[in-house]
Amino acid sequence: MSIFELQREGFASQRLAHQFEEINQQNECYIVGMWTFLVTEIMFFGALFLILSLYRMAYPASFEQAHAVLLVSFGLTNAVILISGSYFMTMCVRAKMLGDYRMTQLWLGLTLLCACGFLVVKSFEYASEFKDHHFPGPSFHWETTTPGAYTGSYSSQFSTTMPANAVNSAAVSSTYSAPVTQNLNMHKRQLFFSLYFIMTGLHAVHVIIGILIMGTLFFLIRYRHPSVDDYMPVELTGLYWHFVDIVWIFLFPLLYLIGKQ
Amino acid sequence: MSSILLRPDNLHGDTVLDEPNYLNWKSTVASWLLTKDHKRIAVMYFFSISFMFLIGGIAASGIRLALVRPHDTFFSSETYDKMFSAHGIIMVFFFLVPSIPATLGNFLVPLMIGAKDLAFPRLNLLSWYVYIVASAIMLGAVAFGGIDTGWTFYEPYSSIYSNSNVVAVTFAVFLAGFASIMTGMNFIVTIHKMRAPGLTWFRLPLFIWGMYATSLIMVLGTPVVAITLLLVTLQRMFGLCIFDPSCGGDPLLFEHLFWFYSHPAVYIMVLPSMAVVSEVIACFSRKRIFGYEFVAFSSMAIALLGFFVWGHHMFVTGESMYAGMVFSLLSFLIAVPSAIKVFNWSATLYKGNVWLSAPLIFAIGFILLFTIGGLTGLFLASLAVDVHLNMTYFVVAHFHYVMVGGAIFGFMAGMHFWWPKITGRLYPEGWAIVTAVVMFLGFNFTFFPQFILGFLGMPRRYHYYAPPYQFWNDMSSAGATIMAIGFMLPLFYWAWSLKYGEIAGPNPWGAKGLEWTVPSPPPSHNFDEIPLVTEEAYDYKAIHAAEIAGDYSHLQFDHPFAEAKHSDKPTNFEEH
Amino acid sequence: MTDHSHDDDLKHADHAMPKPIIYTATWIMLLGLLFVNYLQSQYLDLGAFNIVIALVICLIQASAVVLIMMGVNFHSTLVKFWALVGFVWLMLLFTTLGDYITRHWIHLPQGW
Numbered sequence: 001m002s003i004f005e006l007q008r009e010g011f012a013s014q015r016l017a018h019q020f021e022e023i024n025q026q027n028e029c030y031i032v033g034m035w036t037f038l039v040t041e042i043m044f045f046g047a048l049f050l051i052l053s054l055y056r057m058a059y060p061a062s063f064e065q066a067h068a069v070l071l072v073s074f075g076l077t078n079a080v081i082l083i084s085g086s087y088f089m090t091m092c093v094r095a096k097m098l099g100d101y102r103m104t105q106l107w108l109g110l111t112l113l114c115a116c117g118f119l120v121v122k123s124f125e126y127a128s129e130f131k132d133h134h135f136p137g138p139s140f141h142w143e144t145t146t147p148g149a150y151t152g153s154y155s156s157q158f159s160t161t162m163p164a165n166a167v168n169s170a171a172v173s174s175t176y177s178a179p180v181t182q183n184l185n186m187h188k189r190q191l192f193f194s195l196y197f198i199m200t201g202l203h204a205v206h207v208i209i210g211i212l213i214m215g216t217l218f219f220l221i222r223y224r225h226p227s228v229d230d231y232m233p234v235e236l237t238g239l240y241w242h243f244v245d246i247v248w249i250f251l252f253p254l255l256y257l258i259g260k261q
Numbered sequence: 262m263s264s265i266l267l268r269p270d271n272l273h274g275d276t277v278l279d280e281p282n283y284l285n286w287k288s289t290v291a292s293w294l295l296t297k298d299h300k301r302i303a304v305m306y307f308f309s310i311s312f313m314f315l316i317g318g319i320a321a322s323g324i325r326l327a328l329v330r331p332h333d334t335f336f337s338s339e340t341y342d343k344m345f346s347a348h349g350i351i352m353v354f355f356f357l358v359p360s361i362p363a364t365l366g367n368f369l370v371p372l373m374i375g376a377k378d379l380a381f382p383r384l385n386l387l388s389w390y391v392y393i394v395a396s397a398i399m400l401g402a403v404a405f406g407g408i409d410t411g412w413t414f415y416e417p418y419s420s421i422y423s424n425s426n427v428v429a430v431t432f433a434v435f436l437a438g439f440a441s442i443m444t445g446m447n448f449i450v451t452i453h454k455m456r457a458p459g460l461t462w463f464r465l466p467l468f469i470w471g472m473y474a475t476s477l478i479m480v481l482g483t484p485v486v487a488i489t490l491l492l493v494t495l496q497r498m499f500g501l502c503i504f505d506p507s508c509g510g511d512p513l514l515f516e517h518l519f520w521f522y523s524h525p526a527v528y529i530m531v532l533p534s535m536a537v538v539s540e541v542i543a544c545f546s547r548k549r550i551f552g553y554e555f556v557a558f559s560s561m562a563i564a565l566l567g568f569f570v571w572g573h574h575m576f577v578t579g580e581s582m583y584a585g586m587v588f589s590l591l592s593f594l595i596a597v598p599s600a601i602k603v604f605n606w607s608a609t610l611y612k613g614n615v616w617l618s619a620p621l622i623f624a625i626g627f628i629l630l631f632t633i634g635g636l637t638g639l640f641l642a643s644l645a646v647d648v649h650l651n652m653t654y655f656v657v658a659h660f661h662y663v664m665v666g667g668a669i670f671g672f673m674a675g676m677h678f679w680w681p682k683i684t685g686r687l688y689p690e691g692w693a694i695v696t697a698v699v700m701f702l703g704f705n706f707t708f709f710p711q712f713i714l715g716f717l718g719m720p721r722r723y724h725y726y727a728p729p730y731q732f733w734n735d736m737s738s739a740g741a742t743i744m745a746i747g748f749m750l751p752l753f754y755w756a757w758s759l760k761y762g763e764i765a766g767p768n769p770w771g772a773k774g775l776e777w778t779v780p781s782p783p784p785s786h787n788f789d790e791i792p793l794v795t796e797e798a799y800d801y802k803a804i805h806a807a808e809i810a811g812d813y814s815h816l817q818f819d820h821p822f823a824e825a826k827h828s829d830k831p832t833n834f835e836e837h
Numbered sequence: 838m839t840d841h842s843h844d845d846d847l848k849h850a851d852h853a854m855p856k857p858i859i860y861t862a863t864w865i866m867l868l869g870l871l872f873v874n875y876l877q878s879q880y881l882d883l884g885a886f887n888i889v890i891a892l893v894i895c896l897i898q899a900s901a902v903v904l905i906m907m908g909v910n911f912h913s914t915l916v917k918f919w920a921l922v923g924f925v926w927l928m929l930l931f932t933t934l935g936d937y938i939t940r941h942w943i944h945l946p947q948g949w
Binding site: 018029036040043044055198 | 377447454480488489502
């Protein structure tokens with residue numbers, strides 16, 4: 001038995017743009033175009049993952065301690081929210097392809113809810129991190145529940161990547177009053193939190209862009225605007241939204257889970 | 262009957278240009294600013310990048326003026342730093358990267374593959390607007406104090422230690438990157454999906470292969486530099502640390518990520534020129550490009566291999582010795598596809614019926630300069646020699662030979678070759694040839710002395726230099742003046758040709774390719790009927806045979822060259 | 838040339854789409870893998886293999902999203918090709934790590 005259910009008669013109709021010759025060509029152009037865009041997105045986020053891996057390899061001890069203060073419950077909730085959002089999105093695309101406006105609207109609304117929910121959870125998480133002074137910069141501050149956790153862990157790996165003199169001079173020139181060794185680790189934790197805020201921040205920006213696009217689509221579909229007669233806008237938004245989900249699929253374990261024991 | 266008089270008589274009248282075409286179908290400002298026609302967007306891009314080229318050129322003149330004397334008093338050292346940074350950034354990101362793809366590529370890709378437009382016309386227009394916004398931010402940043410990091414934004418120059426407009430400039434480059442990503446996406450999809458029936462991959466003009474390879478680099482490389490520059494911006498704006506050694510960050514990582522794009526970006530600049538040169542040489546030697554498949558695949562090989570060599574910019578910056586060895590080897594390897602192209606172009610000219618017109622002179626200039634630029638690249642790719650030559654004027658001369666001698670000569674060749682198609686009129690051939698020669702001589706006068714300077718050890722980017730270097734620097738500055746004149750000339754005769762140039766007709770060169778089958782300028786919808794392609798690219802056999810026999814009837818207009826050839830063999834003609 | 842501006846000229850694409858049960862199953866599988874990943878990280882310390890497990894689970898999840906939810910599996914070779922290009926090129930970017938791994942293979946005097 002086939003896993004496919006639909007024949008071409010069941011599909012909503014589409015309009016052909018002037019530059020295309022036939023509808024399959026048009027559809028494939030849009031899909032391939034979206035994928036080339038997603039390739040650029042992969043490279044965009046990929047560079048950040050590279051930086052994360054590199055610094056984690058260089059400063060494993062400091063990074064693992066920094067990993068440990070992230071709030072896993074928030075991250076896990078968001079992962080569940082985004083994966084579910086992805087599922088609702090596929091159902092939304094399916095409904096749109098079948099020309100079922102009511103169901104399209106329902107599923108799209110659910111996806112939007114997930115997206116907003118993600119941002120709400122994230123903002124609570126950010127708020128707590130700002131409160132703990134985990135945002136890098138002059139006010140960066142480090143407190144652990146287990147005293148002494150950050151002594152003895154500073155890096156033996158350090159000299160493999162960075163010139164030793166650069167580190168020392170950096171530590172000396174720092175404005176912190178704590179002992180030099182602690183400062184070193186504190187700086188490296190700033191490195192981790194810089195990456196954390198940039199990666200999750202850029203991801204959140206993508207979520208916000210997704211909300212704007214999906215919100216627009218929602219109203220266009222609600223009022224049966226002719227520009228959404230075609231299912232392609234919904235399908236392409238779906239691809240984008242799945243990509244946002246995939247980024248979190250990687251971000252969540254790599255930021256929150258590893259080094260948690 | 263004289264064959265050269267076969268041309269339709271109305272080609273001399275203005276009537277042809279009055280027919281509806283992409284230029285005259287509407288003339289309101291809004292019809293230009295809201296156009297989705299790839300040809301109009303190409304024209305708008307041409308004017309925008311020409312303006313940026315002018316600004317970059319002014320900065321270059323300032324640099325050469327400062328270097329006339331060992332201890333310059335025209336500019337403060339700070340201004341000098343800002344001038345060479347502005348020159349580099351504007352020329353690389355705002356002129357060379359969009360130059361051929363966004364103008365000739367935009368104009369020709371749909372025409373050459375028999376499509377009515379690019380796959381995403383609105384995205385194409387958006388690309389231009391993003392470019393304009395980026396340029397405006399860039400020019401604003403330069404006007405309000407400039408940037409002193411050099412075009413590479415190396416850390417820690419660009420971190421909090423630089424007291425200049427780093428945020429604005431990196432953001433402008435970030436945006437310009439997106440403009441080129443959009444162009445690249447459009448080309449990739451268009452070339453994959455919108456080819457006319459019968460136009461298989463191996464019937465494509467080599468220009469299309471070149472554009473495809475370029476688009477690959479744009480799509481795969483640009484996001485990396487975009488995120489890198491975004492990180493620099495975030496570092497400065499929010500005090501985050503990514504590349505900052507004071508919190509354990511690695512400035513070398515910035516260089517890795519920057520060159521991961523910026524080395525392939527050199528191939529974004531030169532691959533389109535190679536693509537143009539392939540077209541020009543095939544047309545004016547009346548032969549199919551020798552080893553078509555090899556030239557096509559060498560474009561792809563350059564695009565792919567170009568991604569594996571970025572580390573050769575970092576041999577002396579503390580990169581691992583083993584990485585250096587690998588990058589050195591790979592950099593040597595990339596000379597192979599480049600050499601394949603040069604040999605195949607030469608082989609195409611050999612025994613061709615060579616018509617030494619202005620585009621071909623520019624193209625030959627390209628081959629000569631690119632060869633010098635490429636071979637000196639091998640010096641720099643070898644680890645030991647690089648220790649001596651790195652950060653000297655040898656490097657400056659090398660990449661100008663590739664980026665000016667290569668990219669701009671290719672751009673000029675292409676602009677002249679397709680000028681009749683774009684505007685419907687011919688440029689004055691004599692002036693164009695003079696320009697090609699002046700530019701070639703001026704260019705060599707400017708940059709060859711810099712090889713010597715670099716070899717003698719003069720470091721790049723310094724405002725003052727030791728007096729013994731003055732002779733070569735003065736020669737370089739003098740050459741720059743000649744080159745500047747060479748760049749000015751087209752401005753005048755192109756403008757002149759728009760009004761007074763001879764009406765070109767659809768195919769003034771007797772060239773092959775779908776773009777020459779439509780009227781010049783082409784109508785808005787390009788093709789009345791989508792063509793069916795049944796022949797290989799560059800099928801010049803018949804034309805070649807006819808011209809050897811003295812028959813120039815396919816040229817359709819009385820080009821001086823055709824007359825000269827014709828008068829060589831008057832008797833043959835009278836007999837027919 | 839056909840005029841495409843008329844309403845009666847609407848097109849129907851040839852397109853295959855899986856049954857919704859496939860999507861639902863994928864969703865459940867993704868959530869399941871997510872919890873496996875979470876539980877392993879909290880309660881089962883495998884040392885150096887923690888990160889390997891996490892990455893393998895991520896990759897399975899991402900592949901499921903790409904192949905099924907994004908429908909790459911049901912599209913043409915060209916779409917599959919472009920979906921693959923991104924991941925291949927990302928691996929190329931990661932060769933940068935090679936520089937850092939090999940940097941201390943050779944011992945340089947102090948100060949480098």
